[in-house]
Amino acid sequence: MNEKDRLSEQPDPNAAELARQLHQHLDSLRAAGIYWLPVSREPAAPAAEGEKPTAQQLPLFAASDAAAPPAPDDREQRRRELALLAERVAGCQRCTELVVSRSRTVFGVGPIDAELCFIGEAPGATEDQRGEPFVGEAGQLLDRIIAACGMRREEVYICNIVKCRPPGNRLPTAQEAGNCREYLERQLELVRPKFICALGACAAQNLLGTSQSIGKLRGRFHDYKGIPVMCTYHPAFLLPGRSPHKKREVWEDMKKLLQRMGRPVPGR
Numbered sequence: 001m002n003e004k005d006r007l008s009e010q011p012d013p014n015a016a017e018l019a020r021q022l023h024q025h026l027d028s029l030r031a032a033g034i035y036w037l038p039v040s041r042e043p044a045a046p047a048a049e050g051e052k053p054t055a056q057q058l059p060l061f062a063a064s065d066a067a068a069p070p071a072p073d074d075r076e077q078r079r080r081e082l083a084l085l086a087e088r089v090a091g092c093q094r095c096t097e098l099v100v101s102r103s104r105t106v107f108g109v110g111p112i113d114a115e116l117c118f119i120g121e122a123p124g125a126t127e128d129q130r131g132e133p134f135v136g137e138a139g140q141l142l143d144r145i146i147a148a149c150g151m152r153r154e155e156v157y158i159c160n161i162v163k164c165r166p167p168g169n170r171l172p173t174a175q176e177a178g179n180c181r182e183y184l185e186r187q188l189e190l191v192r193p194k195f196i197c198a199l200g201a202c203a204a205q206n207l208l209g210t211s212q213s214i215g216k217l218r219g220r221f222h223d224y225k226g227i228p229v230m231c232t233y234h235p236a237f238l239l240p241g242r243s244p245h246k247k248r249e250v251w252e253d254m255k256k257l258l259q260r261m262g263r264p265v266p267g268r
């Protein structure tokens with residue numbers, strides 16, 4: 001085989017990288033519940049000045065610098081916009097380190113009209129593999145907490161401050177949280193939870209813009225844009241080998257939340 005033939009059998013490294021990125025992107029979308037994408041055979045003509053771009057003209061992966069319009073009232077419209085947002089997140093390149101280390105983005109999961117939204121820190125290894133938040137060990141404990149509250153995982157919305165796994169599960173940096181903030185805010189505008197539960201120091205501090213410790217923040221209600229926020233310990237903090245005795249405090253926090261939600265409080 002001559003050199004030229006041999007070379008032509010090698011996959012083009014750029015094409016291989018492009019294919020890898022495309023696979024990763026589609027995996028992220030599938031995990032966020034998006035199973036199809038609009039196909040355009042012709043390049044879309046640019047929108048004229050002052051004219052609203054059509055769906056096909058919207059750049060899929062571009063960051064928008066304009067303030068987002070108020071979230072629509074219609075559920076279907078909000079669901080569609082949430083899917084488009086997940087798509088933008090899947091193509092996000094804002095954090096150089098996370099773009100390289102992630103297998104896929106982890107956008108969030110749950111119904112569009114969820115009454116309660118749990119917010120964690122960032123995906124871990126299992127979440128990075130599966131594309132869904134809180135599906136590893138901490139997630140299984142969160143599932144038990146949700147069940148103890150008399151709810152089902154399928155009826156709550158679950159997401160994280162940061163949508164990509166930080167290498168080695170390190171804390172997200174302030175810059176990473178800042179880069180992801182727009183996505184979180186829009187996600188909450190579209191889901192419109194009536195209540196939020198922030199899990200752990202990272203989620204609570206980032207959401208509320210405070211540096212108070214989780215020990216001080218937990219157990220009482222805070223406000224995020226008019227939505228009552230209960231802060232509590234992160235389920236990973238409660239796992240064996242860490243501080244399982246803090247489960248009692250988490251349960252106290254959850255009972256306060258249930259009471260405020262007007263739900264039955266188990267054990268009362």
Ligand code: URA
Binds near residue numbers: 134139236
């Ligand atoms: N820990 C988090 O904060 N979020 C997840 O999704 C999983 C573990």
Ligand code: URA
Binds near residue numbers: 199202
């Ligand atoms: N540190 C955290 O970041 N979260 C907790 O829940 C407890 C300690």
